[in-house]
Amino acid sequence: MKVAIVTESFLPKIDGIVTMLSNTVECLRRDGDEVMIFAPSGGPSELFGAEVVAMPSVAFPLYKELRLALPRTSMRQKLEEFQPDVLHAFEPVLLGVGGIYYSAELRIPLVISYHTNLPAYLRYYRLGFIEKSTWSLMRVRHGRANLNLCTSTAMMDELAGHGIDHLALWERAVDADRFRPGMVSPELRSRLTGGSSESPLLLYVGRLSAEKDVGRLKELFSVVPGMRLAIVGDGPLRSDLERQFQGTATVFAGYMKGDELAKAYASADLFVLPSRTETLGLVLLEAMAAGCPVVACRAGGVPDAVEDGVTGFLFDPQQGHPEQDGSLAATVRRAWENNRRREAIRQNARQDVERHSWARATSELRQMYSQVIHDKAKYGWRVRDKAEIPLPKRLAAGIARGTLRTLLP
Numbered sequence: 001m002k003v004a005i006v007t008e009s010f011l012p013k014i015d016g017i018v019t020m021l022s023n024t025v026e027c028l029r030r031d032g033d034e035v036m037i038f039a040p041s042g043g044p045s046e047l048f049g050a051e052v053v054a055m056p057s058v059a060f061p062l063y064k065e066l067r068l069a070l071p072r073t074s075m076r077q078k079l080e081e082f083q084p085d086v087l088h089a090f091e092p093v094l095l096g097v098g099g100i101y102y103s104a105e106l107r108i109p110l111v112i113s114y115h116t117n118l119p120a121y122l123r124y125y126r127l128g129f130i131e132k133s134t135w136s137l138m139r140v141r142h143g144r145a146n147l148n149l150c151t152s153t154a155m156m157d158e159l160a161g162h163g164i165d166h167l168a169l170w171e172r173a174v175d176a177d178r179f180r181p182g183m184v185s186p187e188l189r190s191r192l193t194g195g196s197s198e199s200p201l202l203l204y205v206g207r208l209s210a211e212k213d214v215g216r217l218k219e220l221f222s223v224v225p226g227m228r229l230a231i232v233g234d235g236p237l238r239s240d241l242e243r244q245f246q247g248t249a250t251v252f253a254g255y256m257k258g259d260e261l262a263k264a265y266a267s268a269d270l271f272v273l274p275s276r277t278e279t280l281g282l283v284l285l286e287a288m289a290a291g292c293p294v295v296a297c298r299a300g301g302v303p304d305a306v307e308d309g310v311t312g313f314l315f316d317p318q319q320g321h322p323e324q325d326g327s328l329a330a331t332v333r334r335a336w337e338n339n340r341r342r343e344a345i346r347q348n349a350r351q352d353v354e355r356h357s358w359a360r361a362t363s364e365l366r367q368m369y370s371q372v373i374h375d376k377a378k379y380g381w382r383v384r385d386k387a388e389i390p391l392p393k394r395l396a397a398g399i400a401r402g403t404l405r406t407l408l409p
Contacts, residue, residue, distance in 0.1 A: 001369060002034045004084035004108070006075075006099030008091060010039035011047070013065045014233075014255055015207060016282045017090055017115050020151075023173065025050050027362035036082045038075060038095065040067035053078055055095055063209070063236045071098020076106070084108055086369045091115045092141060100144050109372040112142055113149040113170060114159065117300060120277040124210040135162045142166075146372045149365075151280035152301025168368055172305055173361035174285035176354050178262050181291030181346070185263040192230035192251050192264065199226045199249075200336065203268035203292065205261070205283045206275070208235035213274040215244055219322050220272070223333045232256050232264055265290030270335060270342075274328055276317045278302050285356070288312065288349035293342045295332050309341070311349040 005025070009017040025035050026048045035050035040057035057069035075098045079087075088111045089099040096112075103110040118138075119131045142148045142164045149170040150156040156167045190197045202220060206212055214231065221227055229250045231241070242252055256264055265271065271287035273296040278284075280301040287294050288311060296302045298314040306312035315331035322329035335342060 001028075001086070001366070001373075002036075002082060002084040003028060003369065004036050004038070004079060004082060004087045004099075006038045006087065006089045006092065006096050008040070008069070008093050008095055009066070010037070010052075011043040013043075013067075014257055016280070019282055020115070020173075021090060022047065023175065023358040024362050024365065027358050028366070031362075031366070033366070034082075036078065036084065038078075038099065040069035040095065042067055065234070069095045071095055071101065075099070076102050079106055079108065085373050086111060088113065088369075089145075100141065104144065107376075109147075109376045110145045111147045111149060111369065111372060112145040113151075114142070114155060115151065115279055117155070117277045117279050120300075121211045124277075139163050146375065147368060149368070152304040154301050154304065155279050171356065171361045171364055172280055172282075172285060173356045173358045174282070174289050174353050175358060176289045176350075176356075178259070179265060179286045179289035180262070181266055181350065183259070183262040183266040183290060185267050188260070188263045189267040192253060192267065193228040194249060194251055196226075196228055196249070199228045200224050200270075201228050201230060201268045202270045202272055202332075203230050203232065203264060203287070204272055204274075205232040205256075205264070205287070206273065208233055208238045208241055210237060211275065211277045212237075213276065214241055216274045216328055217272060218245060218248065219329050220332050221248055222322070223329045224336050230264070230268065232261070261286070262290060265292045268292050270295060270332065272328075272332065273297065273302075276300065281305060284312070285353050289353045291346045291350055293335060293345045293349070295328070295335055297328075307352075310345070311352050312345060 007021055009015055011018060028035050029048040029050060037047060037050055037052045038055060039052055041054040045052050055069040055072060057067040060066040060068055079102055087099055087103040087108045089096045090113050092100055092112060119134050122128050122131050145166060148164060148167050150167060151170050156169060160167060189201060193199055193201050204214060204217060208214055217229060230253055231250060232253045234255055265287045271292045271294045273281055273284060276297045276299045278300045284294050284296055284305050294306060294312040296306055296314060297317050299317045306314060308314040313331050313335045315328045316326035319327035321327060
């Protein structure tokens with residue numbers, strides 16, 4: 001099978017989309033499939049033997065790790081040469097518009113995967129007033145796909161509730177060989193606790209941005225006596241958070257990946273994810289695989305991955321005050337004070353994630369690709385004429401240029 005992938009987010013950036021893409025490409029290549037990736041420039045020229053077509057890009061001024069690339073006519077030429085059986089657009093925004101357009105023009109079956117709860121993010125940036133129009137644009141975007149993939153049942157329900165169809169679940173997965181309890185590192189624990197290895201260590205891993213609610217972790221210092229907090233990751237809010245946590249026992253560790261990240265999970269006592277906007281939360285699965293009990297929000301895709309009291313602890317997003325039952329602080333207190341329950345959860349969580357390998361998830365994804373290809377051959381092309389193609393080429397380019405002028409200095 002030949003698979004073309006278009007992504008807005010790519011290496012060296014580290015996030016959930018890049019993790020899913022990288023592991024999926026590795027499994028596809030291992031099974032003998034040909035893969036071509038269209039991504040913003042600045043990353044590697046190949047990934048597990050798959051060619052990466054670098055599209056000229058610029059850094060987003062408010063978040064330097066995010067690079068913005070516009071669709072170009074060279075995409076069409078590369079797609080014609082490659083002749084993919086299916087095109088998979090990961091969360092198309094700018095570059096992905098080209099993928100959507102050329103998939104229709106070249107009659108390539110289109111799969112779109114939904115990874116970012118953008119409408120929910122808008123509220124954190126005082127842009128809630130455009131949420132309705134955002135859903136309208138998303139209906140247009142996802143309406144052009146032969147298949148729309150979601151990473152949790154909650155996201156499937158949300159998209160369906162906004163009139164988006166042709167939905168399927170992309171099963172969660174984690175590398176349970178890399179992330180495992182045996183990766184405990186006394187040296188790394190000492191670094192993450194600021195030299196106080198005997199103290200309780202709570203860990204956060206993820207992007208440092210408004211929608212992640214990282215600032216809420218500060219209230220936990222009054223809950224766990226002698227607590228140390230390690231914040232792993234980076235993002236546009238890092239400097240603000242460093243000022244906010246000044247004077248607390250907090251270590252900002254920056255990005256970690258590979259074995260170092262696996263050691264961080266395994267060496268912590270609790271993993272806490274305060275975000276209410278997760279479509280899945282791959283970091284939860286990694287922590288669970290590493291034997292680190294997780295505390296996360298009962299919202300979005302999290303309940304698909306975490307069963308409260310069985311494989312982790314869930315707090316109620318409606319309970320904002322630390323003294324309220326079910327709040328983040330109360331849930332962390334419940335998790336910390338019940339050592340027997342924590343130990344049971346470590347084992348339950350590890351057993352659960354061992355069933356969700358990337359090989360299995362990619363095998364199911366490949367079957368969905370095959371079904372889309374089969375349906376095209378059996379029923380013909382969904383787009384009946386050029387009027388139904390998402391956006392005329394010149395209009396798409398004009399919108400993209402206007403967007404960049406707004407975002408860039």
